[in-house]
Amino acid sequence: MNNTRHEEFREYVTARERVLMRTALQLTGDRADAEDLLQAALAKTYLAWDRIQDRAAMDGYVRRAMVNTQISWWRRRKLEIYPTDELPDSPVDDHTRRSELHDALHRALRRLPERQRLAVILRYYEDMPEAEIAEALGISVGTVKSTVSRAMAKLREDTGLGTDFKIPPQLPER
Known part of the structure; x- marks a missing residue:
């Protein structure tokens, strides 16, 4: 059965x-x-x-x-689910927004002059100190600072993200 x-x-x-x-x-x-x-x-x-x-x-x-x-x-x-009157400190991770940001950042990085692009990548993606960047690029530390500053201003302008813009920890893969 x-x-x-x-x-x-x-x-x-x-x-x-x-x-x-x-x-x-x-x-x-x-x-x-x-x-x-x-x-x-x-x-x-x-x-x-x-x-x-x-x-x-x-x-x-x-x-x-x-x-x-x-x-x-x-x-x-x-x-x-526990309702509360206060929102959590950390925002909800928005994968779509993050992906769009990475795409926009990647395009903006490609538009930078080569020395600015290298300085930004070495500083923020490779986390190199300014002295090491200066040595690697064969320029002074002061030039590294001004180059990175100009590059960041250009990235803020190109991405439309304003002064709160920070480089994400990883370069988008392409």
Whole structure:
């Protein structure tokens, strides 16, 4: 009987998976969450398979399992969220904005004259002190300072980021 149960359940899932997935998507609004929800509901349905007498009502049973599971997940998430009147000190990491910034910075760096570009890369990406940069480029420390200063002003202007602009820790790969 156990093998028959398994085959009946497999046939049911194969026949109804698309319809049930649409219901799960409507409940969650997200494909990955919908897949998890449907999986959890089908697991509960499989465990109760022998107790469900009316096979025609199987979709209703699975839908009810999805709704109950979604409500449980929602309640659990709700308990994990702690509202506060104060915002956290560190902002949420915005990967898209960071990627756009890296692209803009990369383009702006390419537009710099070679000595300015080298000075900025050595100073901020290689974290070299000004004396080492001066030695590597064959210029004075004062020239390194003024070159980096002019380059940073140009980068601020080209990227439109203003005086708060800081070079990110890694040069965008291209």
